[in-house]
Amino acid sequence: MQKNINKSLPPTLLMSGRTIRLRRMVSFFGEGVLVTVAFFSVATVLAILYFVTRDTIPFFQAEGFHEFFTSTRWFPSREHPEFGAGSLFYGSLIVTLGAVLIAVPLGVFAAVGLSEILPFTLRQYVKPVIEILASIPSVAYGFFALVIFAPLLQGQGGILLSVGFVIITLPILLLIAALITGVIIRYLNTSGKMVVWLLLFILISGSGGYWIWKISLMISALQIDSGVNALNVAIILGIMALPTVVSVSEDSLQAVSKDIRMASYGLGATKTETIVKAVIPSAASGIFAASLLGTMRAIGETMVVWMASGNAAQIPTPWYDITSPVRTLTATIAGDMGEADHITGSSRYHVLFALAFCLLIFSFISNMVSEWIIKNNKRKLQGGK
Amino acid sequence: MRLRLRLLTDKVFTSFSMLTLVFAGVFLLVFLGPIFIRGAGAFIFKGTVEHRKVIRDLFERSDGNSLAQEIAATNRARQQLYARLTSFENEMAENRDLRMEYKNDYEPFKESLRVLLGPLPGDPIVVTPRKQYGQTRWDRALVKYKEVMNTEEWDYSNPDSMGQKILVPRRSAFAGTSLERVFDEDLDKDNLKAMLRPRLTFYWRFLTDSPKDSYIFGGIWPALVGTFYLTIGAMLFAIPAGILAAIYLAEYAGETTLVSIVRSCISTLAGVPSIVFGLFGLAFFINTMHVSSSKSVLAGSLTLGLLVLPTIIRAAEEAIKSVPKTYKEAALGLGASKFRTILTVILPVALPGILTGIVISMGRAAGETAPIIFTAAVSAGVVLTPLEAFSNPTQALPWSIYNLCTEHEAVDEIRHVQYGMVLTLITIVLLLNAVAIILRAKVERKLRG
Amino acid sequence: MTIQETLERDMTNDRIAEHTSSRHSFRARKFTDFIKKDTADDFEKPEAHICAKDLSVWYREVEAVKKINLGIRKGKVTAIIGPSGCGKSTFLRAINRMNDLIPGCRMTGELKLDGENINSPAVDVVALRQRVGMVFQKPNPFPKYIFDNVAYGPRLLGIRHRGRLMQIVEESLTRAALWDEVKDRLQQNALGLSGGQQQRLCIARALAVNPEILLMDEPASALDPKATLHIENLISELRGDYTIVIVTHNMQQAARVSDYTAFFYEGDLIEYGPTREIFTNPRLKQTEDYITGRFG
Numbered sequence A: 001m002q003k004n005i006n007k008s009l010p011p012t013l014l015m016s017g018r019t020i021r022l023r024r025m026v027s028f029f030g031e032g033v034l035v036t037v038a039f040f041s042v043a044t045v046l047a048i049l050y051f052v053t054r055d056t057i058p059f060f061q062a063e064g065f066h067e068f069f070t071s072t073r074w075f076p077s078r079e080h081p082e083f084g085a086g087s088l089f090y091g092s093l094i095v096t097l098g099a100v101l102i103a104v105p106l107g108v109f110a111a112v113g114l115s116e117i118l119p120f121t122l123r124q125y126v127k128p129v130i131e132i133l134a135s136i137p138s139v140a141y142g143f144f145a146l147v148i149f150a151p152l153l154q155g156q157g158g159i160l161l162s163v164g165f166v167i168i169t170l171p172i173l174l175l176i177a178a179l180i181t182g183v184i185i186r187y188l189n190t191s192g193k194m195v196v197w198l199l200l201f202i203l204i205s206g207s208g209g210y211w212i213w214k215i216s217l218m219i220s221a222l223q224i225d226s227g228v229n230a231l232n233v234a235i236i237l238g239i240m241a242l243p244t245v246v247s248v249s250e251d252s253l254q255a256v257s258k259d260i261r262m263a264s265y266g267l268g269a270t271k272t273e274t275i276v277k278a279v280i281p282s283a284a285s286g287i288f289a290a291s292l293l294g295t296m297r298a299i300g301e302t303m304v305v306w307m308a309s310g311n312a313a314q315i316p317t318p319w320y321d322i323t324s325p326v327r328t329l330t331a332t333i334a335g336d337m338g339e340a341d342h343i344t345g346s347s348r349y350h351v352l353f354a355l356a357f358c359l360l361i362f363s364f365i366s367n368m369v370s371e372w373i374i375k376n377n378k379r380k381l382q383g384g385k
Numbered sequence B: 001m002r003l004r005l006r007l008l009t010d011k012v013f014t015s016f017s018m019l020t021l022v023f024a025g026v027f028l029l030v031f032l033g034p035i036f037i038r039g040a041g042a043f044i045f046k047g048t049v050e051h052r053k054v055i056r057d058l059f060e061r062s063d064g065n066s067l068a069q070e071i072a073a074t075n076r077a078r079q080q081l082y083a084r085l086t087s088f089e090n091e092m093a094e095n096r097d098l099r100m101e102y103k104n105d106y107e108p109f110k111e112s113l114r115v116l117l118g119p120l121p122g123d124p125i126v127v128t129p130r131k132q133y134g135q136t137r138w139d140r141a142l143v144k145y146k147e148v149m150n151t152e153e154w155d156y157s158n159p160d161s162m163g164q165k166i167l168v169p170r171r172s173a174f175a176g177t178s179l180e181r182v183f184d185e186d187l188d189k190d191n192l193k194a195m196l197r198p199r200l201t202f203y204w205r206f207l208t209d210s211p212k213d214s215y216i217f218g219g220i221w222p223a224l225v226g227t228f229y230l231t232i233g234a235m236l237f238a239i240p241a242g243i244l245a246a247i248y249l250a251e252y253a254g255e256t257t258l259v260s261i262v263r264s265c266i267s268t269l270a271g272v273p274s275i276v277f278g279l280f281g282l283a284f285f286i287n288t289m290h291v292s293s294s295k296s297v298l299a300g301s302l303t304l305g306l307l308v309l310p311t312i313i314r315a316a317e318e319a320i321k322s323v324p325k326t327y328k329e330a331a332l333g334l335g336a337s338k339f340r341t342i343l344t345v346i347l348p349v350a351l352p353g354i355l356t357g358i359v360i361s362m363g364r365a366a367g368e369t370a371p372i373i374f375t376a377a378v379s380a381g382v383v384l385t386p387l388e389a390f391s392n393p394t395q396a397l398p399w400s401i402y403n404l405c406t407e408h409e410a411v412d413e414i415r416h417v418q419y420g421m422v423l424t425l426i427t428i429v430l431l432l433n434a435v436a437i438i439l440r441a442k443v444e445r446k447l448r449g
Numbered sequence C: 001m002t003i004q005e006t007l008e009r010d011m012t013n014d015r016i017a018e019h020t021s022s023r024h025s026f027r028a029r030k031f032t033d034f035i036k037k038d039t040a041d042d043f044e045k046p047e048a049h050i051c052a053k054d055l056s057v058w059y060r061e062v063e064a065v066k067k068i069n070l071g072i073r074k075g076k077v078t079a080i081i082g083p084s085g086c087g088k089s090t091f092l093r094a095i096n097r098m099n100d101l102i103p104g105c106r107m108t109g110e111l112k113l114d115g116e117n118i119n120s121p122a123v124d125v126v127a128l129r130q131r132v133g134m135v136f137q138k139p140n141p142f143p144k145y146i147f148d149n150v151a152y153g154p155r156l157l158g159i160r161h162r163g164r165l166m167q168i169v170e171e172s173l174t175r176a177a178l179w180d181e182v183k184d185r186l187q188q189n190a191l192g193l194s195g196g197q198q199q200r201l202c203i204a205r206a207l208a209v210n211p212e213i214l215l216m217d218e219p220a221s222a223l224d225p226k227a228t229l230h231i232e233n234l235i236s237e238l239r240g241d242y243t244i245v246i247v248t249h250n251m252q253q254a255a256r257v258s259d260y261t262a263f264f265y266e267g268d269l270i271e272y273g274p275t276r277e278i279f280t281n282p283r284l285k286q287t288e289d290y291i292t293g294r295f296g
């Protein structure tokens, strides 16, 4: 090998002005390409906002704000069309509410189970279940809701619901009974605590159980006329939103530092106490963000609601009757655009953009809020170290 | 005492959170179970001779002689039935009273037989394929058989509840006529089998056959191809854009406000409802950019590409950032330029992670419906060549699923097609996800060891 | 400077290089060094390969290397020692401008390589790094084939011919004393090698671009004693062909492998001179304390 040391006159390291300029230009150009592409998403967001807004404005110009936001009469295709989106907002709201009521408690418990309770080896096998739930296309969920779940709900709806009700409420009842008993015991301060505790516990859980039994009987007597309704959609949407809630909550639970846990265990707390009193409060904002993202998933979902909500633009009486069909914002856009497309320019066409605009604004806001929360949370956790 | 209580609380709490996980698993089974079982019915089922006729006539595939023999055999089995129908008709033609009495019952009966067995001898030739053949599937044949043997009536005797549907044996309508024998001798189960010859059929061509007569016969090939085009098209656009953006964010971008705006926009984009993407695709790609005169694969791909872009960017950025810095230092220390380093060291190492993101978003693109409703999907159409795909709309699995189970004129007749489609779509998505899970496991193992 | 003076200095330098063992001559030499120490032009000679003049390196507002002056001789092994955080790595990384990668890091003063100031925006960093190779603390082979690891540098230089590449790979691996161990598995992943082998592979990879200078930042600190010995032997073999600058925390190692030693403390260059001298007869108490392990 050539001896480097004797290398004659190494080439100069200094570049000529031309080379420098050339290099600068190349790297400027290269980075320019990257920046452009990266700004693509900014451009897309702006473009979406622009195009949706552009087609929204003519509607409000022609029809005004009042009817759209206050009326519940949705008859866009009549000779004298009515554009009261109230019932659509109601529909979106009620199914989303139902979905959130299902997804958030289940999701948080599942996240706690995944990140705090399951041993690592098991977690590897459980996580894919959640991931698969997330990956199933929405049209498949819609198919399930329409073809499998709706007939079931129509036929055995009452029994199905009451069983579900018992399964969900029973553990909660036991938990609450145990907690209340504990509180009472502390103030009673009597002797023979064991007996008293048992008596109290049985008393409380018994009376609660009685009520659960009563309610479940009531539910089981329920007749559901049509399986395609708000309830059906809410349940399926809840399950669809579950993975989002689980994964974001789990991330925020994982982000809670080990020290907090160790400190709690060190004080002799049980696992539950550690989780409830130490871990969840530290992760609370993350869990809130998770719920918000789950809500977004539910409210923005189209196929399931389109296929299985019944698509009746109405507010049922009483308003909380979730077994009646409803119609949501997304389903209206999907369903009406097919017909409105031919009459581009009419109010009937633009009102759909107005609906999309409302959806968009909601998703922007909740996204910003959740992002802000997550960022803040991260900073807090890092700063706390 | 307190301790025991606390431990109990602990137990209840932990078991409840375990329960939720179990619930998720159970739901998955409840969900996938029927879809897999009934979806398999699109591929494996008891096919009747009519199925084989359809395959021979409409798809020009047959096993030749044996089918001809089979048809001859079924014709023999049907012969007596047809003969008796003819003689009953002759009786009716001669006897006015008989005709007046049974006309209203006889025509529906004949129609139900046509549905079950195909056109009767002497029927005029019809164009619609579904009228040319009887039931191709034994399970459907049994349903239709029930309709041949019974008539439906509504019982309103109880004024307090809704009308009840009851089945009345059809033979009672023809009691005392020469036709009554038909129900016992020609239309018993054994002869039904002889007339239709059900046989276990493995119809894998369900995937590669085109549908005939709006999915009454045949398979799902055009929808499958359409989904393939849309997915690939979306990826062609989203992969380069996503990876370049990720490179920028991971390697070049600083902590400036501008960059944080970009990041915000990416997560905002991820949160935009898919139906809004659809509207945007319509308003922008079709009505403004005029990438095609109306719906097209191109417009749909672009829309889907935008939809999955945030997923790819995030996954790729994550993957690039998790490449150990030492690799980068080593390459730069050897005198590689930054670009060269990214190309030859960082991207190869980050590749499995990037691929994971790509594969997951492929699943997403393949399964999304809302964005393609207004931009690409139609409910009937032919298989496109890649070149035609630019300017023509296409069928696509997700849209066809929606369409077949809500808007098809014979929803119940083609349940097996719907299930088969859902099964196909879910299998595609699950396979892609399985690939992603395996890739990720590989990455994790690499990073750990 | 007159020719005579130059000759004189060269002779002195030669003697230093030869490690004259006589205690007496050491003393004599020390006296001359004493006079001229701490001046940069002391080493601004053909044999002063790298020359720092008032070189400071800043991490934002923190001055990690403070106005140091020193010349590193061509073809010699120079060890840099000092307590943790004193700026050794920072100085080392300044030589091939690796500090550029750290946001907020900048250099002031002069750092000359063969008389050319490399602290200048006009410097072709890519070319510089090809002349100044670097070996890192932790072995960091690419997760590629062994062959491709070594061939990485030559390929950057545009060498594509397989035979030529093979020749370079073999030469480099041989120089790095690794050829015999890996010649049968060139097409295997480099991550499958042992830590010591990986580090020698990294040295081979650095040698393959034919650099003049080799920077080594604690190259053996992640290795077991046997592998460390291997690396040290390798350094001794490379001596003369390459100018080697090695950062180490291991005093024995510095004493064993280096010709010159520089002692850094809190960003200052405290003492610099022939290794023997620094280790047997340090000029400053601080140096002595550090070497004998009284603080660290």
Ligand SMILES: Nc1ncnc2c1ncn2[C@@H]1O[C@H](COP(=O)(O)OP(=O)(O)OP(=O)(O)O)[C@@H](O)[C@H]1O
Residues within 6 Å of the ligand: C059, C062, C064, C082, C083, C084, C085, C086, C087, C088, C089, C090, C091, C102
């Ligand atoms: N990337 C950086 N950003 C800011 N300060 C840094 C950075 N790297 C090093 N420093 C600071 O510069 C000083 C010198 O660091 P350097 O890594 O050069 O020390 P060192 O002598 O190599 O230490 P060690 O023996 O531990 O490797 C230290 O005080 C360190 O905190």
Ligand SMILES: [Mg+2]
Residues within 6 Å of the ligand: C088, C089, C090, C217
């Ligand atoms: Mg260091």
